Amino acid sequence: MMKAPVGGAKHQLLPSCSILALLAAFALPTQVQAQVATPPLTRAGTTISNTASATFDTGGGSTTINSNQVDLLVDELLDVTVDSSNPADVPTTPGATGQVLTFSVTNTGNGVENFALSTIANAGGDNYDPVVTQIYIDNGDGIFDPNTDTLYTPGANDPELDPDESVTIFVVATTPGAVVDGNRGIVSLIAAAVTGTGAPGTSFAGQGEGGGDAVVGSTGADGTDAGAFIVSAATVTLVKSAVVTNPLGTADPIPGATITYTIVATVAGSGAVSGLAITDNVPADTSYLAGSITLGGVAQSDGVDADAGDYNGTRINVALGTVAGGQTRTVTFRTTIN
Ligand SMILES: [Ca+2]
Ligand SMILES: [Ca+2]
Ligand SMILES: [Ca+2]
Ligand SMILES: [Ca+2]
Numbered sequence: 188m189m190k191a192p193v194g195g196a197k198h199q200l201l202p203s204c205s206i207l208a209l210l211a212a213f214a215l216p217t218q219v220q221a222q223v224a225t226p227p228l229t230r231a232g233t234t235i236s237n238t239a240s241a242t243f244d245t246g247g248g249s250t251t252i253n254s255n256q257v258d259l260l261v262d263e264l265l266d267v268t269v270d271s272s273n274p275a276d277v278p279t280t281p282g283a284t285g286q287v288l289t290f291s292v293t294n295t296g297n298g299v300e301n302f303a304l305s306t307i308a309n310a311g312g313d314n315y316d317p318v319v320t321q322i323y324i325d326n327g328d329g330i331f332d333p334n335t336d337t338l339y340t341p342g343a344n345d346p347e348l349d350p351d352e353s354v355t356i357f358v359v360a361t362t363p364g365a366v367v368d369g370n371r372g373i374v375s376l377i378a379a380a381v382t383g384t385g386a387p388g389t390s391f392a393g394q395g396e397g398g399g400d401a402v403v404g405s406t407g408a409d410g411t412d413a414g415a416f417i418v419s420a421a422t423v424t425l426v427k428s429a430v431v432t433n434p435l436g437t438a439d440p441i442p443g444a445t446i447t448y449t450i451v452a453t454v455a456g457s458g459a460v461s462g463l464a465i466t467d468n469v470p471a472d473t474s475y476l477a478g479s480i481t482l483g484g485v486a487q488s489d490g491v492d493a494d495a496g497d498y499n500g501t502r503i504n505v506a507l508g509t510v511a512g513g514q515t516r517t518v519t520f521r522t523t524i525n
Pocket of ligand 4: 488
């Protein structure tokens with residue numbers, strides 16, 4: 188089978204690559220065949236004309252006659268597909284507004300058509316119903332920006348698409364405050380041909396581009412796809428404890444005793460918290476022990492500087508920044524009882 192000189196040469200030079208060479212040799216013809224198998228749809232309104240001819244000889248030489256011309260006006264197929272552009276669930280948090288799902292709407296028919304957009308956010312198969320607040324039509328950059336993208340108003344600016352043209356649609360939603368970590372909420376976008384939808388084959392006389400009929404195609408002239416949000420929340424718990432030591436070698440909180448406070452912040456959930464900071468006022472009747480702040484066992488200076496801790500004369504503060512779920516941070520500091 189592999190008689191091609193190039194393939195043979197590769198086989199001799201690089202025996203370990205022979206399977207790759209074989210795959211490459213067959214991959215190209217397969218692609219070419221696929222392209223040939225799906226020519227572009229003939230545009231609605233095109234006239235397909237055809238005349239037959241006959242040639243004959245009655246003894247006085249060859250004669251040709253033509254039939255009448257048959258003209259067929261190509262009708263408009265109404266077809267559309269909707270695809271979610273989010274390969275994975277989109278993270279959200281309880282009560283979050285302006286949460287975005289992205290979709291692509293493609294006119295798979297053969298004529299220019301407007302498509303009405305709507306959403307379904309209360310279907311089952313999930314844990315909650317996102318609240319859809321707006322739909323936006325992208326300006327072509329694929330990035331959601333409410334200042335430059337167009338707010339969709341049903342019936343007023345239903346996107347108009349040429350055959351094979353796609354538009355990116357952003358569905359904006361609010362996440363209810365009552366959801367909890369791990370909850371999932373599905374939103375489906377629906378695009379429907381404004382000329383009409385229905386069972387495949389349904390015909391709208393004279394309403395096709397170019398004056399033919401508009402005929403509902405195999406998609407029913409509407410399409411839908413689902414995207415989903417996943418609640419990725421985090422909670423913080425704070426536990427404080429104190430250990431007392433004194434010069435007498437007991438644990439009694441007497442004047443002169445040292446109190447070591449330990450504060451443990453635990454972040455739980457699949458999300459993260461940002462800007463986490465632990466603050467503790469130095470209690471009355473005690474004196475802060477200079478330089479006693481630690482974070483994760485590492486001493487922190489009292490000044491506001493490169494490390495996370497500081498003491499300002501009345502309270503200690505440790506800035507922890509962003510902490511992901513499943514992590515803990517332990518802060519200690521010491522005071523002495525006056
Ligand atoms: Ca149309
Ligand atoms: Ca739901
Ligand atoms: Ca945009
Ligand atoms: Ca410091």
